[in-house]
Amino acid sequence: MVTILQQPIVSDFILPFLLIFFLVFGILMKTKIFGDKNPQLNAFIAFIVGLVFVAAIEPKLIVENLVLTLTVAIVVVFIILLLWGFVAGEGGLKFENAPNALKWFVGIVFVIFALAALLWATGAQGGFFDFLFRQGWSSDFWTNFAFLAVIIIALVVVLKKN
Numbered sequence: 641m642v643t644i645l646q647q648p649i650v651s652d653f654i655l656p657f658l659l660i661f662f663l664v665f666g667i668l669m670k671t672k673i674f675g676d677k678n679p680q681l682n683a684f685i686a687f688i689v690g691l692v693f694v695a696a697i698e699p700k701l702i703v704e705n706l707v708l709t710l711t712v713a714i715v716v717v718f719i720i721l722l723l724w725g726f727v728a729g730e731g732g733l734k735f736e737n738a739p740n741a742l743k744w745f746v747g748i749v750f751v752i753f754a755l756a757a758l759l760w761a762t763g764a765q766g767g768f769f770d771f772l773f774r775q776g777w778s779s780d781f782w783t784n785f786a787f788l789a790v791i792i793i794a795l796v797v798v799l800k801k802n
Contacts, residue, residue: 652700653694656693656694656700656703656704657690657691657693657694658690659703659707660686660689660690660693660694660703661686661687661689661690662686664685664686664689664690665682665683665686668682668685668686669682716754716757719754719757720750720753720754723750723753724750
């Protein structure tokens, strides 16, 4: 069932107008170009700029596409920060004394996870994940890889203690 918020008038005109109106109004209020005693003038100018913006097709399409891309980027950054919070706990991770290799490793793992999640969410991964995980040889390979990784980590831990 289609709601009022899914109508083209809302998504093509009202939402872009409100976005530009509030951005311009906020910028005018913060910079105080026309003074801070007359917010009605700032609102009127923002209203006119919003109407002119909605009337032009090309800038509106660019902003719509930009908003979609930035929304996905914000969600990806939020997920990375959420994972970081789960790892860090309430006190937070203090990496001042950590070795640089550990800092790089944690950063690379987070970036790889974020890129994999983004590829999966957009459906752009195509044959890459199929090649890695849905072949006849992939289950044996990943089992052996995990086994070797555990052995290498155990050796590193044991040799570091000695």
